[in-house]
Amino acid sequence: MTIRYPYKGEGAAGFARFGDSHEPAFLIGLYFSMLRIRRIEEEIERRYHQDQMKTPIHLVIGQEATSVGCCAALRQSDLLYSSHRTHGAYLAKGGDLKAMLCEMHCRVNGCVGSRGGSMHLIDKRVGMAGTSAIVGGAVPIAAGAALAAQIKGQDHVVVVFIGDATTEEGVTSETLNFAALKKLPVIFFCENNFYSVQSPLATRQPPRDIHKWAATYQMPSVAIDGVNVLAVYDAVRTAVERARSGAGPTFIEAPVYRLRAHGGAGDDSHTGYRSELEREAWAAFCPVKLWGDFLLAKRLLDGASIADMQRRIEEEVHDAFEFALSSPNPVEADLYKHVYAE
Amino acid sequence: MPWDEGLVNSLVYDRPDPNEGRVMKYAGAINEALAIALEHDPAVFVFGQGVDDPSAMFGTTRGLQQRFGPHRVFDTPLSEEGMMGVATGAAMNGMRPVYMHNRPDFVLLALNQLVTHASKYHFMDNGQTTVPLVVWAAIGRGWGSGAQHSQAIHGMLLGAPGLKIVMPSTPYDAKGLLLSAILDNNPVCVFEHRWLMKKDGLVPEGPYRIAIGKGIYRRRGSDVTIVGASHAIELGMQAAAILANERIDAEVIDLRTIKPMDEAIILESLEKTGRLVAVDTAWMKGGVCAEIGCLAAEKGYQHLMAPVARVGLPDSPAPAGYTLEQFYYPDAERIAAAARSLVR
Numbered sequence: 309m310t311i312r313y314p315y316k317g318e319g320a321a322g323f324a325r326f327g328d329s330h331e332p333a334f335l336i337g338l339y340f341s342m343l344r345i346r347r348i349e350e351e352i353e354r355r356y357h358q359d360q361m362k363t364p365i366h367l368v369i370g371q372e373a374t375s376v377g378c379c380a381a382l383r384q385s386d387l388l389y390s391s392h393r394t395h396g397a398y399l400a401k402g403g404d405l406k407a408m409l410c411e412m413h414c415r416v417n418g419c420v421g422s423r424g425g426s427m428h429l430i431d432k433r434v435g436m437a438g439t440s441a442i443v444g445g446a447v448p449i450a451a452g453a454a455l456a457a458q459i460k461g462q463d464h465v466v467v468v469f470i471g472d473a474t475t476e477e478g479v480t481s482e483t484l485n486f487a488a489l490k491k492l493p494v495i496f497f498c499e500n501n502f503y504s505v506q507s508p509l510a511t512r513q514p515p516r517d518i519h520k521w522a523a524t525y526q527m528p529s530v531a532i533d534g535v536n537v538l539a540v541y542d543a544v545r546t547a548v549e550r551a552r553s554g555a556g557p558t559f560i561e562a563p564v565y566r567l568r569a570h571g572g573a574g575d576d577s578h579t580g581y582r583s584e585l586e587r588e589a590w591a592a593f594c595p596v597k598l599w600g601d602f603l604l605a606k607r608l609l610d611g612a613s614i615a616d617m618q619r620r621i622e623e624e625v626h627d628a629f630e631f632a633l634s635s636p637n638p639v640e641a642d643l644y645k646h647v648y649a650e
Numbered sequence: 651m652p653w654d655e656g657l658v659n660s661l662v663y664d665r666p667d668p669n670e671g672r673v674m675k676y677a678g679a680i681n682e683a684l685a686i687a688l689e690h691d692p693a694v695f696v697f698g699q700g701v702d703d704p705s706a707m708f709g710t711t712r713g714l715q716q717r718f719g720p721h722r723v724f725d726t727p728l729s730e731e732g733m734m735g736v737a738t739g740a741a742m743n744g745m746r747p748v749y750m751h752n753r754p755d756f757v758l759l760a761l762n763q764l765v766t767h768a769s770k771y772h773f774m775d776n777g778q779t780t781v782p783l784v785v786w787a788a789i790g791r792g793w794g795s796g797a798q799h800s801q802a803i804h805g806m807l808l809g810a811p812g813l814k815i816v817m818p819s820t821p822y823d824a825k826g827l828l829l830s831a832i833l834d835n836n837p838v839c840v841f842e843h844r845w846l847m848k849k850d851g852l853v854p855e856g857p858y859r860i861a862i863g864k865g866i867y868r869r870r871g872s873d874v875t876i877v878g879a880s881h882a883i884e885l886g887m888q889a890a891a892i893l894a895n896e897r898i899d900a901e902v903i904d905l906r907t908i909k910p911m912d913e914a915i916i917l918e919s920l921e922k923t924g925r926l927v928a929v930d931t932a933w934m935k936g937g938v939c940a941e942i943g944c945l946a947a948e949k950g951y952q953h954l955m956a957p958v959a960r961v962g963l964p965d966s967p968a969p970a971g972y973t974l975e976q977f978y979y980p981d982a983e984r985i986a987a988a989a990r991s992l993v994r
Contacts, residue, residue, distance in 0.1 A: 423775075430778060438779070448736050451735070452739020452747075454739075455739070455740050459722075479731045479732050479763075485729065486726075489727065647811050648812065649777070
């Protein structure tokens, strides 16, 4: 099989486009955040076969730059909504790892008390405001959150992560129309990873650029390199400024590649819906490695500092798993809590 | 369609005692509730297709945009699912939206947001979020509305946890229950009936609330219990009058809210009368009638002296013409016949 969806970015050369104005601590922080998400995901994946995490996981391995670059451009008070693939968004927005792993283990200390599992990691304290496991479900809700902010005169903005298939849902069209009409402070961030479960884009959409489709709703719509964390940060920052100024929504399309299956642990390219060649071609532009190598070349990182980061992350992840595994289960009475609000 | 206007206008209740409150139309009572909510709480906004048009949702939204501005009372694109999601997202973030539809049929387009999102978020995020959302629609019986403009969908929503459903039958209730719905911290569907819109009733001035989840006796009786909500109560009262002429003493219970349903009042009455007629403006299967019947079988079995009777819509879509409607929609006589069959 050939490569159906090649990587079309510039690789590390693309970083130069965004200048030298960033503080080293900021640049290193981006790397740490991406590395942390990657290692957490790898550890979840390593342990998944033990069957203690009885929840359908949707790993973001290969898509870390979008989560991290986007959230780096947001304040804590800005709101983030996402789909079922929540791990990266939750962690990048500042969600607590222990509470996340409790959720993965269906424990009562989970960020939503064991009601969410992997797909519904929510923590309003850090602006991780909501998720939906129905494709497109969070899109109008994010617009509603933006409408609330607009009516109340608050200056926070709302971002919703969507995928390529979300642009096929009617409600997404409805929401883009409404957001543009009302100039809502909302950013539609489309991670185009070319496959909806195992259905390729070409079987679902005519040949078109998703961002050009979105532009017909009379809002700025850009395509960026989704493995380039600086490109993501820059695009979101521009969109945030526009939204905060009251000028309205922005659509961002970021081609990325999930290096694992739609759900569960491991890759599933061998089943034939996409080629291993394609996956390998994208793996060569792994966003974490790409950015790490760039920082190494710039001498902002060295082997020792990376090893130190790794050690800190391993420790944190180990402790968090221990915490989750020793956390209590919910009890039957918990089932009836919060069905209705007081 | 003047013939039908005439029919609706003929359905005027007896004028109530004019010594309390003011006599006003049902639609006017809703308008007053919306105005009070908009005036008292800046978090409230009212939107929906046509809320600012000349017909103003049966008059329920008349003048509100002029009074409160286009940012708080506004028309929408024809995007039911999208707008239901917008309402949900706004409600999750401090607002109290009232999303109005001319017909419940259009709410069906938005069930993904209403049932799978709005009704579940409070549970799914372990109580971090509340969704104080009101979804309003008026059942559009008659007028040639047909299969797609006269549906009463409340029965199919009874099984959705997290949702409340209110169905007022009087102008007094329409105002008080709508204010309760707007003040409630959960998604609440308010289903009105178009045939009630021009009904007169006593309505006190200013804000007041009617408890959600509590029914009320509209008529006391000892032989048979007629229980339902909304326009079905109007028919139930007419049926009780017919039965009274035959020395059958019917009790009529207005549930006011069908979810949560006031089980206690139904069982209390059943214990007394031993006979139950469940009435509804919607299909009998899988709806309010079915739920009441099941309640009687489950918790009131020992009191039943006759089978439970259901009077609602048959398992058929609504026809568009008055020629078939006469067979489709139950009337007071059919409710009376059902009650009669239980007593004799």
